[in-house]
Amino acid sequence: MSRLMSEEGIRIDGRRWNELRPVRIEVGVLKNADGSSYIEFGKNKIVVAVYGPKEVHPKHMALPDKSILRCRYHMLPFSVEERKNPAPSRREIEISKITREALEPALILEDYPRTVIDVFIEVLQSDGGSRCAGITAASVALADAGINMRDLVAACAAGKVGGRIVLDINDEEDKMGEADMPVAYLPNLKQVSLLQLDGKLTADEYRECLNLAINGCMKVYNMQREALMKKYFSTKDEEGGSVED
């Protein structure tokens, strides 16, 4: 057996093949943002801020029939071992793009024509799977901002490590493992909005990996729900007059 997977099937950080790292999500952490969230996904620590819908500047960028979604995934210089140059790297530009494309199917952008929605994902500390954690947190922040959504987006990776298909790859497994497959999933609509694969899998392994990642997404989705419910409904009691138009 390889260093990443013991004889008993225990992974390098002590997890079993189908276990997620510890996840903690908080909603509404930034006062000045319209919506915000903070996620700890294993060693990942990420803050997400959502601003908008708001007017587009420059005005010629506005679309007449729907809102523009702008995403920025950014790693802070101290988020990795060696100082990272704060300028957007090739990798960050790619992740910004796939984040936008993972979130877009969930948002009803047609409800806000001629406006823009800005999503800022700042990675304070990074571990493997930060794009999934970023998408998960961004979806929670968008819901917090009160933007019309068809569904939340939950994201989780699966991959192949030490010859086995495992859930939620961490940094070491990502670097030394055989395959990494991040997946973003719309749980109620049962749609996949992000699917990347880095490595080699057979057709059977691919199917197993995708199913495992979707199972992981459902677990993440439950944590997103819990976090939102905690912020909005934990102390809430119904009152007749509270919501009268």
Added chain:
Amino acid sequence: MIVKRYVLPGDLIVEGNPHIKPLANVIKIGDRLHSTRIGIVEVSQNGVKVIPLSGIYIPRVGDLVIGKIIDYSALAWEVDINSCFLGHLPAQDVFGKEFTPGRDDLTKRFDKGDVIACRILNFDRTRDPLLTVADKDLGKISEGELVKIGPTKVPRLIGKRGSMIQMIEHLTRCRIVVGQNGVLVVTGADKDMRDVAVKAIKMVEEGAHTMNLTERVKEMLQGVQVGR
């Protein structure tokens, strides 16, 4: 019968009942109705809607809003109405049909930075909301404390048939103009009472979701009165 339930975006509300219509913040996907916001479901005879608990102000025709003049051209003012759309107030609405851009100076009526109470005359998302000040109680607001609250908290501040806002007005002897966009103006002779009214408004905003809020605000206001 009215049934209430808490929902998040994407949550299934009803499945397979073609007689229930989707109203505000509810979408139909196939034969299923899903919520699009964090909020409370309200099922009534007309259909099902979700009352949102977060979000920005989206103008609706007929709403009274309080806005700030941020710019003007030869023909119209641009008004910040605390929304993602800028309000558009045509000069003709103020000067009348005989308005001539060369003769009438827009700044004589409203200048940049002026706060106005206005009503949404027309809006359909394809163009900026059209405003009007041609009604009683509309127009320039020259004095008072400007307070901003979350637009989704406005119905709570007004309360059942205006019970909450009337109670605050009565006990603080202030007048409160509530814009549906979450901007309020508190006017009153006594500075201390105005501050108390602002405090009460903030209290309602923070506790919008809690029970017996009217009672607690009343207690607070009466406590202040006794202390004076």
